[in-house]
Amino acid sequence: MTQLINQISQYAQQALLHEAALFPKPGLVDPLSNGAHDDMSFLTFIDSSIALSPFLSDYLALGHTHQGTPQELFAKIRRQGILAEEAMLQVTAGINTHKGANFSFALILGAIGYYIQQQPDLKLPFKTNDTLANLMYVALMSENLIQADYADLVLKEDLSAGERLYLEHGFTGIRGEAAAGYPMLRKVALPFLRKQPAEKRSFLLTMLLLMGQVEDSNLIHRGGVKSWLAIKENANQLYVNLTNAPLEQIEDALRLFDQQLISQHVSPGGTADLLALALFFSKLEGR
Ligand SMILES: CC(C)(COP(=O)(O)OP(=O)(O)OC[C@H]1O[C@@H](n2cnc3c(N)ncnc32)[C@H](O[C@H]2O[C@H](COP(=O)(O)OP(=O)(O)OP(=O)(O)O)[C@@H](O)[C@H]2O)[C@@H]1O)[C@@H](O)C(=O)NCCC(=O)NCCS
Ligand SMILES: Nc1ncnc2[nH]cnc12
16 A cells, blocks of 8 residues: 555656646746746746655545544645645745645545545556546535635735635635536546647647636736736637647747746746646546
């Protein structure tokens, strides 16, 4: 069992690094560009991923030994996730590289650990139904998240981007995504990736597909709702135009898109995290 948990933890670490290494990513950090970020570089993401690495195994272990309800597992995972966030912020000098990614990987790895406990004979690769079962278990873990996190929010000072967007627009961002069992993975990214070869061209198109659909609190927080809607429309149009294009043409279009988002100083951080999660499940499913 330990070997299985180590392998899954390794896939998660690889997915975080492969997302950061993919280029060109509009507005985001990659090896060739810091995107719309003045405080983050590709090396920051490498350091952040390494800091999170031991916690990825912890999340799996917490699920694997859990006895109790999904919500009780959520509480255990959140406590460990806060420690992970502190470790991340320590190595990044307080820069928020993977706050969202840590949250999502923590929930999903916790759910997978519990799933393995329930199915001791489970072998990799995951079937589609294994992926679905785990994402729906995350929904059970997170079913009280929005109500709990946003209770008395009007009284809270120093709101996060996501909290402010909820108050102003009712957007639920990453919390809503988790509480719904990651529909951006179940219904958008993974059905597409399962039909594609595991190569750079497919990952860049998956990123565009997600950018066109995600309620990305980073984009909205920095650029506002109108800007986010225009970027979504642009991403959707690019995806349609490039869906049969060669890699070189896709890269050229994304470099232009990158320059546009950099000039607007906006960055789809939520999309980046969902891409990392999609890469993770692709590895779990044997691609
Ligand atoms: C649940 C929390 C993690 C939420 O905390 P908070 O309210 O502070 O966070 P939000 O503002 O809601 O944003 C959360 C991050 O989630 C990513 N994200 C955004 N939209 C979505 C979406 N629709 N689906 C999935 N994920 C989404 C995004 O994270 C990535 O972007 C960040 C880097 O980009 P950057 O622009 O630099 O972001 P900022 O620094 O914030 O902006 P600037 O100041 O630079 O302009 C980075 O985080 C990426 O990962 C959102 O940022 C929290 O409450 C919590 O529970 N945390 C600790 C406990 C924990 O994690 N426990 C484990 C599981 S329970
Ligand atoms: N490559 C990236 N650039 C900016 N924000 C991110 N959040 C997660 N991955 C990111």
